[in-house]
Amino acid sequence: MPATAAPKGIPFGAAIQSEHFEDTSYRDLFARECDLVLPMNELKFALVQPERGQFDFSRADRLLDFCRDNGKTARGTTFVWYSTNPAWVEAIEDPVELERALVDHIERVADHCKGRLTSWDVVNEVIAHEPEENGGPLRDTFWLRRLGPRHIPIAFVAASRADPKAKMVLNEYDLEFRGPRFDQRRAIALSIVRQLQDAGIRIDAAGLQAHLYAHQEIDVEALARFGADLKALGVGILTTELDVIDFQVPGGPEEIDRAAAKVVGDYLDGLLGGQRPETVITWGLTDRYNWVEDVMPRGDGQPCRPLPFDADLRPKAWYGDLRRRLAQG
Numbered sequence: 001m002p003a004t005a006a007p008k009g010i011p012f013g014a015a016i017q018s019e020h021f022e023d024t025s026y027r028d029l030f031a032r033e034c035d036l037v038l039p040m041n042e043l044k045f046a047l048v049q050p051e052r053g054q055f056d057f058s059r060a061d062r063l064l065d066f067c068r069d070n071g072k073t074a075r076g077t078t079f080v081w082y083s084t085n086p087a088w089v090e091a092i093e094d095p096v097e098l099e100r101a102l103v104d105h106i107e108r109v110a111d112h113c114k115g116r117l118t119s120w121d122v123v124n125e126v127i128a129h130e131p132e133e134n135g136g137p138l139r140d141t142f143w144l145r146r147l148g149p150r151h152i153p154i155a156f157v158a159a160s161r162a163d164p165k166a167k168m169v170l171n172e173y174d175l176e177f178r179g180p181r182f183d184q185r186r187a188i189a190l191s192i193v194r195q196l197q198d199a200g201i202r203i204d205a206a207g208l209q210a211h212l213y214a215h216q217e218i219d220v221e222a223l224a225r226f227g228a229d230l231k232a233l234g235v236g237i238l239t240t241e242l243d244v245i246d247f248q249v250p251g252g253p254e255e256i257d258r259a260a261a262k263v264v265g266d267y268l269d270g271l272l273g274g275q276r277p278e279t280v281i282t283w284g285l286t287d288r289y290n291w292v293e294d295v296m297p298r299g300d301g302q303p304c305r306p307l308p309f310d311a312d313l314r315p316k317a318w319y320g321d322l323r324r325r326l327a328q329g
């Protein structure tokens with residue numbers, strides 16, 4: 001490519017699930033639409049190392065082979081999370097042994113995936129859900145109880161040693177909306193970044209999950225400021241799990257999609273207003289398979305509509321808008 005070539009737009013990606021991989025129309029949609037495809041669950045602790053020392057990369061490799069064969073980049077999620085841990089890890093009480101198990105896991109998994117992932121969610125959802133009520137900035141997890149706050153630097157150091165070329169990401173939800181709770185969560189994210197940097201530990205980006213509640217207001221200015229504050233620290237930003245949660249939106253598909261377009265549009269205003277994001281990733285691609293239906297279904301019995309394509313693989317208008325804005329980036 002000549003050095004003067006105009007930069008391509010901001011890459012678009014989506015999370016794929018191995019359990020639906022046999023659905024060829026689903027698989028083809030990822031091949032057609034995405035620059036980046038990531039395994040939604042297949043690199044989580046319990047799926048990769050269900051028993052101590054027994055690693056199973058078969059599901060993840062199948063998806064990463066799909067990426068390679070279709071010219072897609074990929075990213076990894078996640079090393080430290082409060083959920084989807086195998087029983088054997090949670091049974092370790094001795095902090096020295098637990099630290100060894102965590103570092104060993106990170107080294108083995110990062111090494112296995114080396115060269116195939118552009119970034120890793122090193123820690124996921126470590127910020128307290130309600131910081132004020134929690135009485136501290138970090139979520140009360142078994143990692144925190146057993147290892148203390150140092151489980152965060154431990155994970156970042158191990159991951160960046162194991163895969164020096166992959167970007168190291170702090171991934172978090174509920175950073176997008178207006179209100180004191182969200183202000184607090186954004187401030188905590190920035191303080192984790194600064195603490196890592198003060199300790200000389202590499203952190204490359206913050207991941208905004210962007211599970212967007214259509215009935216909640218995006219704080220466009222605060223979001224842009226958050227992105228700018230990260231930029232001032234030399235830290236990037238990316239959107240890791242975008243979808244729309246519509247259980248409080250009255251009406252039919254048209255009203256739901258209009259509310260989705262509004263919340264996604266506002267989100268993009270805030271995101272793009274701060275710094276150029278590295279990528280925007282949705283948490284799935286079609287409403288045919290989505291986690292929102294399982295966890296936050298609509299009260300009126302209609303299926304929810306969280307993703308860029310409906311269950312029949314027809315694109316929503318907001319997806320076209322999203323792609324146009326990324327193409328300009």
Ligand code: 9MR
Nearest residue numbers: 040041044077083084124173209241291
């Ligand atoms: O969508 C994921 C679902 O299939 C899994 O069963 C679940 C537990 O591993 O995780 C879901 O993904 C979550 C993501 O990893 C972190 N942010 C919230 C996502 C939705 O719950």
